[in-house]
Amino acid sequence: MSLLIGTLTLTAIGGLCALLLGYAGRHFTADSDTIVELINVRLPQTQCAQCGYPGCRPYAQAIAEGDAINKCPPGGESLIRGLAELLGRAIVPLDVTYGESQPTRVAVIREAECIGCTLCAVACPVDAIIGAPQMMHSVIRRDCTGCDLCLEPCPVDCIDMVQVEAVEITPLRLPRIGQDALDLVQYDCIHCGLCEPSCPRELAPQTLFWHRAEPERLQDLNLGDCIECRLCDRVCPSNIPLTASFQAAKQHQRHLDLLAEEAQQAQARFERRERRINRVQARVRARPSKQDRQSLIDGLRTKKS
Numbered sequence: 548m549s550l551l552i553g554t555l556t557l558t559a560i561g562g563l564c565a566l567l568l569g570y571a572g573r574h575f576t577a578d579s580d581t582i583v584e585l586i587n588v589r590l591p592q593t594q595c596a597q598c599g600y601p602g603c604r605p606y607a608q609a610i611a612e613g614d615a616i617n618k619c620p621p622g623g624e625s626l627i628r629g630l631a632e633l634l635g636r637a638i639v640p641l642d643v644t645y646g647e648s649q650p651t652r653v654a655v656i657r658e659a660e661c662i663g664c665t666l667c668a669v670a671c672p673v674d675a676i677i678g679a680p681q682m683m684h685s686v687i688r689r690d691c692t693g694c695d696l697c698l699e700p701c702p703v704d705c706i707d708m709v710q711v712e713a714v715e716i717t718p719l720r721l722p723r724i725g726q727d728a729l730d731l732v733q734y735d736c737i738h739c740g741l742c743e744p745s746c747p748r749e750l751a752p753q754t755l756f757w758h759r760a761e762p763e764r765l766q767d768l769n770l771g772d773c774i775e776c777r778l779c780d781r782v783c784p785s786n787i788p789l790t791a792s793f794q795a796a797k798q799h800q801r802h803l804d805l806l807a808e809e810a811q812q813a814q815a816r817f818e819r820r821e822r823r824i825n826r827v828q829a830r831v832r833a834r835p836s837k838q839d840r841q842s843l844i845d846g847l848r849t850k851k852s
Contacts, residue, residue: 589811598619621648658685
C-alpha cells in the first residue's frame with residue numbers, strides 16, 4: 548500500500564512540474580529581439596559577410612529564425628559551442644564551405660605601393676581605412692576586424708593580412724607569506740576547505756580555484772572582490788598558488804572585456820557606415836535623371852527664345 552501511495556505521489560509531483568513548465572514556456576518566453584541581441588553579442592563583429600549575410604546582426608537574426616550556427620569562420624568552434632549552449636542546439640562542426648577559421652589578423656597597406664584609389668576604403672565595412680583620393684592610405688590597426696574585404700578590390704595588390712600575436716597571460720608565481728623561496732612542492736587540491744575561513748572578504752578560494760577557467764562562473768563567485776592578500780596561499784596544505792591563479796583569471800577577464808568592447812565599437816562603426824551609405828543612395832536617387840535634366844534645359848531655352 549505504501550508503495551502505491553509513493554508512486555501516486557511521485558506521479559502527481561511530476562504532472563504538476565510538467566504543468567508549471569508548460570505555463571512558464573507559454574508566458575515567459577524570451578522576446579525575439581532579446582534572443583537576437585544575445586546571439587549578436589556572441590558573434591565576433593568582423594562584418595566579413597562570409598556567412599552569406601551582409602553583417603553580424605543580420606546573421607544573428609537568421610540564427611534566431613532557425614538558420615545554422617556554424618557559418619561563421621572567424622568565430623570558429625568556440626562560437627558554435629557558445630551558441631549551441633545558448634539556444635539548446637547540438638554542437639556541429641564548422642561549415643568549411645563558408646571559410647576556415649584562422650588566427651586573428653589585421654590588414655596592412657604597403658604604403659609605398661598604394662596609388663590612392665580609395666577602393667579599399669569603400670570596401671571596408673567598419674571604416675578602418677583612411678586616405679584621400681590620389682593620396683596614400685593607411686589602416687587603423689585597432690579598428691581593423693580582419694575581414695579580408697579590402698584585398699579583392701585593390702588593383703595593385705598592396706594589402707597584406709598580418710597575424711596578430713596572441714595575448715599570453717602569465718600569472719605571477721608568488722612565494723608564500725614568510726618564505727622567500729619558490730621550491731615548494733605543489734600537490735593537487737584535497738578539498739580541505741582550509742582556505743575559506745582565512746579569506747577576509749568571505750570568498751570561497753577553493754571554489755574559485757576549481758572554476759578558474761570559467762569566466763562567467765567566476766563573476767557569480769565575485770572574483771573581483773579578491774584583494775590578493777595571499778592568506779589563502781599561507782594555509783593551503785597542497786602549496787597551490789591560489790592567488791596567482793586568481794590574478795591570471797582576472798587578467799583573462801580583462802582581456803575578454805576588452806575584446807567585447809572592441810566588438811561593440813566595430814558594430815557601431817558598421818552601423819554608422821550603413822546609415823551613411825543609405826543617406827548617399829537616397830540623395831543619388833533624388834537627383835533628376837539625365838533625361839529629366841535635358842528636358843529642363845530645353846524648357847528653359849524655349850522660354851528664353
